[in-house]
Amino acid sequence: MLVDLTMRIDRVPEPGGDAFADEAVARVGSSFNILHAVRQMGVAAAHGGIIGTGPWASQIREALAADGIEHIGLTDFSRDSGICMAMTDARAERTFVTVRGAETQGDEHCFDTIEPAKDDIVHINGYTFAHPTARGLLTFLERYRSHEFTTVFDPSSVTAGAEDRLLSAIIAHRPIWSCNYEEALALARRLGISGSSLDDTGSTCTLLSTAVQAPVILRAGASGAWLCAEPGGQAELIPSHHVHAVDTNGAGDCHVGVMSAELIRGASLHDAVRTANVAAAISVTRRGPATCPSREELAAIA
Numbered sequence: 001m002l003v004d005l006t007m008r009i010d011r012v013p014e015p016g017g018d019a020f021a022d023e024a025v026a027r028v029g030s031s032f033n034i035l036h037a038v039r040q041m042g043v044a045a046a047h048g049g050i051i052g053t054g055p056w057a058s059q060i061r062e063a064l065a066a067d068g069i070e071h072i073g074l075t076d077f078s079r080d081s082g083i084c085m086a087m088t089d090a091r092a093e094r095t096f097v098t099v100r101g102a103e104t105q106g107d108e109h110c111f112d113t114i115e116p117a118k119d120d121i122v123h124i125n126g127y128t129f130a131h132p133t134a135r136g137l138l139t140f141l142e143r144y145r146s147h148e149f150t151t152v153f154d155p156s157s158v159t160a161g162a163e164d165r166l167l168s169a170i171i172a173h174r175p176i177w178s179c180n181y182e183e184a185l186a187l188a189r190r191l192g193i194s195g196s197s198l199d200d201t202g203s204t205c206t207l208l209s210t211a212v213q214a215p216v217i218l219r220a221g222a223s224g225a226w227l228c229a230e231p232g233g234q235a236e237l238i239p240s241h242h243v244h245a246v247d248t249n250g251a252g253d254c255h256v257g258v259m260s261a262e263l264i265r266g267a268s269l270h271d272a273v274r275t276a277n278v279a280a281a282i283s284v285t286r287r288g289p290a291t292c293p294s295r296e297e298l299a300a301i302a
Contacts, residue, residue, distance in 0.1 A: 001030050001032050001047060001049050002028075002060075002082040002101060003028055004027050004028070004030075005083055005084065006088070008023075008088050009089055029250070030125070031049065033257070035064075035069050036069075036292060037254045037257025037292035040258075040293065041257075046070040046071070047071050048111060048114045050102045050110060050133065052075075052081040052102030054081070056081045056082070073110075076102035078102075079105065081101040081102050103133065104133050106132060108136055108138070110135075110136035111136040111140040116149040121151070122150070124137065125154055126157075126158055129158055129166050130162075137166070138166055141170060144173070150175075152176045152178060153173075155177065157182070159187065160190040167190070177209075177216045178217040180218070184208055185198060191211045205227070206228050206235040208228075209228035214231060215227070217259070217273055219255055220237070224239040225237075225240070227273050238274050240280070240281050241277070241282075243282070243284060251284050254279055254283040254292040255276040278298055278301055
């Protein structure tokens with residue numbers, strides 16, 4: 001969890017050049033967007049990651065408090081939390097520069113105090129694999145090789161390049177995988193899947209589910225989301241609502257958060273994905289990363 005510093009510019013400058021932005025907006029992002037979506041559904045949420053000490057960390061803590069999200073992770077008193085500078089140019093292309101903070105610097109014991117109950121859902125962010133905090137995640141996964149709680153794993157863009165032992169550990173954990181098409185392709189190729197079947201989104205979802213021996217949700221933007229609920233089964237496209245999108249930032253986070261909240265409420269995975277599709281569709285009609293609608297708004301549409 002870090003702070004996103006977003007700005008709109010005409011173009012990213014060449015090395016040694018200059019660029020001007022009319023404004024810069026600092027918002028808490030990353031995993032906060034997921035927990036915010038969970039809270040919008042009226043479900044309790046807690047953050048188990050590391051938060052630092054400093055102005056960025058203070059902004060994170062204020063955002064968590066405003067949403068009623070408890071911090072159950074560690075506090076790093078030696079450094080601040082990180083920031084991500086996101087520059088969007090006139091072509092709507094985004095360029096990111098991330099300053100690593102406390103959230104990335106955990107050791108092998110950094111998640112030792114996280115003890116999920118059997119009815120909990122644990123969300124794991126794939127970006128953890130790219131930082132020293134991965135040591136703590138590996139320890140957590142090894143500690144819970146056998147578990148009763150449900151895990152949702154968002155592999156992000158870095159998991160396909162993770163160390164073999166980390167990738168093996170998350171596969172052995174058997175989470176629900178939720179990713180976009182590009183992430184799914186990278187993972188499939190890392191796992192030795194190739195061929196023309198990867199040109200088809202549904203087939204990619206099916207093949208990936210078989211490879212990881214777990215349910216896979218492949219988010220497909222305006223089309224909705226593919227779901228392969230059982231390894232060896234056939235993926236099904238669960239359609240979305242058609243809307244006019246103005247900002248897709250955070251739509252995937254909204255989808256994961258709402259789906260997780262619906263599972264907590266007892267919905268089937270199919271119904272949870274269907275509800276998440278509606279929530280994500282509404283979110284892209286609003287500007288900003290944490291734009292998940294409330295449960296009342298969803299009820300009015302359903």
